Amino acid sequence: MDELQGQHSPGAAIDDLLAAAGHGDVDAFAAFYDLTAAMVFGLMRGALGKETDVAEQATARAYLQVWRSAPSFHPSDGPATALLLISAWRELAALRDDTRPRSPSVVHAITAASPDCSETT
Incomplete structure (x- = not known):
């Protein structure tokens, strides 16, 4: 992943990471999260005020939406940050309308949503 960051602008690196995540690369998604989470949490916190726990949950659900959308992401369609x-805005709208789904954690949800990561019994 250092190669991605060294060869491209930061925005291109983020796009490349999400594209790799779309092919099932969980490490690329983790790097994408690390590069963008402060921005998204800041947005959620700014919109939700002092409700830190709600902002954390909303941030997690926004990343879950991105994980689920990653397979159809292509950088030529627009930047990953968009x-x-x-x-994130959809999650804020759902919070406003109180129609958001409840999920225990983004890691659990991503693991459950990924056929490569889920346990088979």
């Missing part, structure tokens, strides 16, 4: 911000 997809991320759209997901």
